[in-house]
Amino acid sequence: MTEMIVSDSLKNRRRTLHTQRRLKALRSLWRFSILSGLVGALIWIMSWPEWTIRDQSQIVLQGNQLLSDQQIYQLFPLKFPQSIWQISTRQISQSMGQSPALSQVAVSRQLFPAQLVIAVVERQPIAVATTAQGAGYLDLNGTFIPSKLYQGGKTPRALPTTLAFLGYGPQYQSFWQKNYAYLRSAPVTVHTINGTNPSNMMLSTDLGLVYLGANLSQFPQQLETLGKMKRLPGRVPLQRINYIDLTNPAQPLLQLKPPAPKSSQDPKVKKS
Structure with missing residues (x-):
């Protein structure tokens, strides 16, 4: 009798496990079907012509005050039409970020209507x-910005004209960063x-004309002496x-x- 009870219990347990496995398989199949349907629907929706960038009119530019829209367009390669x-967006941002005229670039998609x-x-x-x-x-x-980037720009009058750095190179970048504030507040205008x-x-x-020499670390003292x-x-x-020689700002020299020369003129001879 005991053996029959144990046998029935095992059968019920197997039946329950089998039913649970079937339900689990059905749920997995149902999830897969739903997911496949969603993916298919998404692919179908993404293929709509409404999500196509056909020309530059669907590209919205924000923040450019000096560069023209056309100059911005030239900074990234984008073929039309394209989904x-x-x-x-990351590739476009990185490509545009290499331009010395730009410090930051953010690219995003807008869906209604489709715009970049x-x-x-x-x-x-x-x-x-x-x-x-x-x-x-x-x-x-x-940062050096070639002037050709501003050709045909929006506001050319906003570009500086009063201070010039001739022969600028990477070796002077640290000097510029440290001393531009001194130049702005210099007691004597530097052109x-x-x-x-x-x-x-x-x-x-x-x-x-002022000579500074090669020791650029004393530039603030040289401006102070000049003042x-x-x-x-x-x-x-x-x-x-x-x-004016300010190679040694403590001992300025004036050349x-x-x-x-005075022009010599023959004295006029009065006629008798």
Whole structure:
């Protein structure tokens, strides 16, 4: 009798386990069917022509104040037409981020209507510069921006014209970052920085030509000394000053031009 009870119990248990396995298999099959249907529906929806970027009119640009829309378009390769889902926003962002005129780029998709939104943050030029690459501009960080990037730009009047750095190169970036604030607050206006000769950087100022030498770490002291010479034109005419030597800011030297020779004229002879 006991054996029959045990046998029936085992059969019931097997039957229960078998039923549970069938239900589990059915649930898995049901989940797979639903998931497959959703994926198929998604693929079908993504294939709608409404999700196609056909031309530049479906690209929304935000944040560009200096660069024109056409210049922004030229910064990334995008062939038309193309499904909005096939466009790599990350690749576009990385490609555009390589432009020295831009500091930040964010690319996103907009579905209703289908558009590509590109938001940029431009570098702000604060000085004119010339380099081995040609003419351009510098931002506060010392990044060189070729002037050709702004050709046909939106607001060319916003580009700087009052301060120029001649012979700029990567070796001067740290100098620029550290000393631009001193230049802005300098007691004497600096018009041009000439770094074409690394052994003797020169400044063009309201007091004339200034020699700085090669030790650029003393630039703040040199500007301070230059400020103390603001009244120099009251003692020496500016046209007589050849250059001011601030190689040693503690002992400034003034090099004058030789006086112009007096023109000798024959005395007039009065006719009798």
